[in-house]
Amino acid sequence: MTGLPGLDLTRLREHLDRQAPDLVAGQLRADLLVGGRSNLTYAVTDGTSRWVLRRPPLGHVLATAHDMTREYRVLSALGPLGFPVPPTVLLCPDPAVLGAPFYLMGQVEGVIHRDPAELERLGPDRVRALVLALVTTLADLHAVPPAQVGLADFGRPEGYNDRQVRRWKRQLDASRSRDVPGIEQLHGRLAAAVPACGAGTIVHGDFRLDNVLVGPAGEIRAVLDWEMSTLGDPLSDLALMLIYAGRPMPVDGGLTRPALAVAGHPDPTEIAAHYARRSGRDTGGLRWYLAFAAFKLAVILEGVHYRYVQGQTVGPGFDGIGSQVAPLVRQAHETLDGAS
Incomplete structure (x- = not known):
């Protein structure tokens, strides 16, 4: 064996x-x-x-x-x-x-909703309840006092956003197999306008609908994939979740429509408002975070594309990952320009 x-x-x-x-x-x-x-x-x-x-x-x-x-x-x-x-x-x-x-x-029993067609079969009311439960779960994560669970040294909130901009530029530089138009300029724009990080929380780093297991009643049974978790700015998690919701989802080696297009899915304004109510945080200044989240996702996918062209991936569905990078870079520029 x-x-x-x-x-x-x-x-x-x-x-x-x-x-x-x-x-x-x-x-x-x-x-x-x-x-x-x-x-x-x-x-x-x-x-x-x-x-x-x-x-x-x-x-x-x-x-x-x-x-x-x-x-x-x-x-x-x-x-x-x-x-x-x-x-x-x-x-x-x-x-x-x-x-x-x-x-x-x-192993936790549950369903991962990766395919918008499957999500749609839940019906608008259940879709809305599920997404709001996801947002509630994120706010509850950010409410956990790190020191009380032995994670006081799990990261350094001070300067978190600055370090994130530098870190993901290094990740990009370490995963280069081609030119990506506009990505260097995007990094420069982000680095020039980094917001200060307030009181740090536990952040997941890759929080999204298809990273949770959902039970039959629509309950969140398990949040998965904690490889990028640390102590940092909670708005980074919220912004990345919003970017994921608006991007086409990879299913069976292809791309489908975004989760946001499914009937009943709350729009970004409602999601941010629900998070603000649950967490007590101001979500009015998300533009930089949304642009950075698009940059971060572009770098992640470029790294996956790099491993694919090097023959180092396992399983199907990797051949189309690289095509998602350039649209994310454009989206980030448009967000900083105020176009989205």
């Missing part, structure tokens, strides 16, 4: 038998969970219990971009509060086992 690319089940079983002898009852089987475009995620089972394993992508791993220890730490901190995250099981920081650090968490 050798497993999938990036997951040697024999070595995994040997490690689990050493570290958690009573965990695995039978032969391990695994499937790659399609949907993520960064860290690799696998469903693992022994025929009785089911887990999810997360590890960095194959090859070209940018420094700090795929930190399994940070993901595991924030999940372990939030779970006891009742915040919807998967239960943690085991962290392996030793790359000798699978070729990279990884962690194991419990």
Whole structure:
């Protein structure tokens, strides 16, 4: 049982038998969970219990971009509060086992809404309730006092926005395989007008509808993909969620219409207002954050495109990722110009 690319089940079983002898009852089987475009995620089972394993992508791993220890730490901190995250099981920081650090968490039952056509079948009322529940969950995350859950040193809120602009420029420079018109100028415009970060909160860093598991009653059962979480400016999470909602969604190797186009989905103004009511924060100055969120998503997708052209991605649906970068750059410029 050798497993999938990036997951040697024999070595995994040997490690689990050493570290958690009573965990695995039978032969391990695994499937790659399609949907993520960064860290690799696998469903693992022994025929009785089911887990999810997360590890960095194959090859070209940018420094700090795929930190399994940070993901595991924030999940372990939030779970006891009742915040919807998967239960943690085991962290392996030793790359000798699978070729990279990884962690194991419990599998949470639920649906991920990636396809707007499936989302539409919920009906306008349920779509609206689900999106507002998502916004409520984000505001509740930002209300968690980091020091009270052992995360006081999880990041440095002071200067967060400045560092984010520099960080994502470095990520861009480390993932270049082509010219992207306007992206250098966009970075310059963002760097020239960075807002100060107020009191920092736990930020997810990639918060969006298709990063949560939803239960049958429309409840948020688990927020997934915490690889970019830190302490920082909560408005960055809100802005990125809004950018994602307005972008075409990747489904089955192609692109569909945005979630915002689905009947019942609240518009950006209503989403920002709901967040403001729940969190008590002023959301009137989102323009810079929205432009930066578009830049950040463009850099993320450019990194995925880089790995695709290098042959370092696993699973279908990567060939169209690169085409999404230029529209995001244009959108960010238009946002700063006041056109959107």
